[in-house]
Amino acid sequence: MGSKMRGAALAAGLWLVALGSLVALWSGLPQRAERRSFSGPVLPPPPPPPPPRPGAPKTFRALLTLPGGGDGPPPAPWASEPPRAGPPAVHGGIFWSRRLEEQVPRGFSEGQAAAWLQAARAARVVALERGGCGRSSNRLARFADGTRACVRYGINAEQIQGEALSYYLARLLGLQRHVPPLALARVEPRGAQWAPVRDELLGAHWAEGSVVSLTRWLPNLTDVVAPAPWRSEDGRLRPLRAGELANRSQPELVELVQWTDLIVFDYLTANFDRLVSNLFSLQWDPRVMQRATSNLHRAPGGGLVFIDNEAGLVHGYRLVGVWDKYHEPLLRSVCVFRERTVQRVLELHERRDAAAQLLRLYRRHEPRFPELAALAQPHAGLLQRRLHFLADHIKRCRDQDGAL
Numbered sequence: 159m160g161s162k163m164r165g166a167a168l169a170a171g172l173w174l175v176a177l178g179s180l181v182a183l184w185s186g187l188p189q190r191a192e193r194r195s196f197s198g199p200v201l202p203p204p205p206p207p208p209p210p211r212p213g214a215p216k217t218f219r220a221l222l223t224l225p226g227g228g229d230g231p232p233p234a235p236w237a238s239e240p241p242r243a244g245p246p247a248v249h250g251g252i253f254w255s256r257r258l259e260e261q262v263p264r265g266f267s268e269g270q271a272a273a274w275l276q277a278a279r280a281a282r283v284v285a286l287e288r289g290g291c292g293r294s295s296n297r298l299a300r301f302a303d304g305t306r307a308c309v310r311y312g313i314n315a316e317q318i319q320g321e322a323l324s325y326y327l328a329r330l331l332g333l334q335r336h337v338p339p340l341a342l343a344r345v346e347p348r349g350a351q352w353a354p355v356r357d358e359l360l361g362a363h364w365a366e367g368s369v370v371s372l373t374r375w376l377p378n379l380t381d382v383v384a385p386a387p388w389r390s391e392d393g394r395l396r397p398l399r400a401g402e403l404a405n406r407s408q409p410e411l412v413e414l415v416q417w418t419d420l421i422v423f424d425y426l427t428a429n430f431d432r433l434v435s436n437l438f439s440l441q442w443d444p445r446v447m448q449r450a451t452s453n454l455h456r457a458p459g460g461g462l463v464f465i466d467n468e469a470g471l472v473h474g475y476r477l478v479g480v481w482d483k484y485h486e487p488l489l490r491s492v493c494v495f496r497e498r499t500v501q502r503v504l505e506l507h508e509r510r511d512a513a514a515q516l517l518r519l520y521r522r523h524e525p526r527f528p529e530l531a532a533l534a535q536p537h538a539g540l541l542q543r544r545l546h547f548l549a550d551h552i553k554r555c556r557d558q559d560g561a562l
């Protein structure tokens with residue numbers, strides 16, 4: 159993100175202030191958040207929808223237009239698509255049409271996830287390089303067969319724990335198409351897996367015996383700017399409702415389908431390190447929404463890829479009292495959903511055993527499951543409460559259907 163701030167010293171200064179605040183929130187507020195997190199049901203009444211701003215651009219396309227800037231991410235692939243004139247985008251008042259859903263790129267399959275687990279576990283790492291996988295503690299690994307992987311090392315234990323739990327929650331929700339297959343590995347410089355890169359391991363300063371995550375390296379990812387309903391240029395979110403989709407082109411709608419899954423996922427995991435952190439930064443940086451959304455990419459086929467979920471479920475849950483004032487309005491801005499996602503959410507809500515199902519899935523697939531802590535009991539309760547909140551919100555959208 160820093161590179162995008164070149165050229166404007168003022169903006170860079172503001173960004174540093176925002177970053178400093180984020181760091182402060184990341185590291186300084188957990189105790190306060192913990193005190194507030196689990197004190198009762200998270201079911202406040204919804205605020206009234208924000209009134210439209212006079213003179214604000216009305217169309218999706220107008221809002222997608224980036225003013226000036228030559229340093230932004232590439233334009234969305236549908237930038238020159240004409241508006242769609244076709245069958246309705248929504249059925250049942252709140253569900254994306256099946257025809258639209260079928261257009262969403264298939265992304266990662268269960269089969270690919272299983273194959274990755276096997277490949278990553280059997281692999282010998284023959285190169286370990288800095289760069290290409292984010293922060294300085296991460297590494298780009300090459301296996302003996304040439305396969306590349308991003309290896310994430312957690313500065314503290316809850317990062318990899320959150321990453322792995324979020325990955326399996328995505329699978330539980332049927333959202334695995336968006337989340338790159340993940341496998342856990344143990345750093346053992348004398349073991350067969352890491353022996354060829356023993357020197358590089360020394361340079362990485364990874365603690366021996368720690369558990370790292372391996373995700374397949376994905377070529378040709380591009381950046382993604384939030385679409386209009388969540389741009390919030392004037393500090394407001396524009397609710398995405400069925401009645402307001404008529405003029406969207408097909409590719410716009412296909413991307414919106416994916417964004418609604420993303421917002422549901424980030425709400426449930428309380429992952430603040432994506433759209434929510436941008437909403438937070440708006441108070442200092444009015445152009446933040448015109449820049450790439452962190453931890454989100456577009457694959458060459460158009461599928462959205464949710465990378466870096468380490469803030470989800472553990473760290474995000476510790477800080478939920480701080481970030482829910484952004485998570486909740488963001489969730490309320492969505493009143494159209496993928497039907498399958500809603501089914502899974504309602505099932506998990508009604509059965510009241512989401513954490514147990516999550517752990518079963520995790521344990522079944524990941525042999526290193528016992529080496530990281532499972533979801534703590536208060537966090538299991540919080541996951542269930544967030545499902546309740548979400549189920550309530552979905553019902554409210556359905557009840558309001560006639561008014562949309």
Ligand SMILES: Nc1ncnc2c1ncn2[C@@H]1O[C@H](COP(=O)(O)OP(=O)(O)O)[C@@H](O)[C@H]1O
Pocket residue numbers: 290291292293294296308338373374375376377379453465466
């Ligand atoms: N699996 C991957 N395939 C390709 N590039 C990746 C992958 N994971 C991360 N990256 C690249 O590294 C950047 C930072 O990744 P991220 O996982 O968010 O790391 P950080 O810990 O620095 O936040 C991404 O924006 C992307 O460019």
Ligand SMILES: [Mg+2]
Pocket residue numbers: 292452453466
């Ligand atoms: Mg990241």
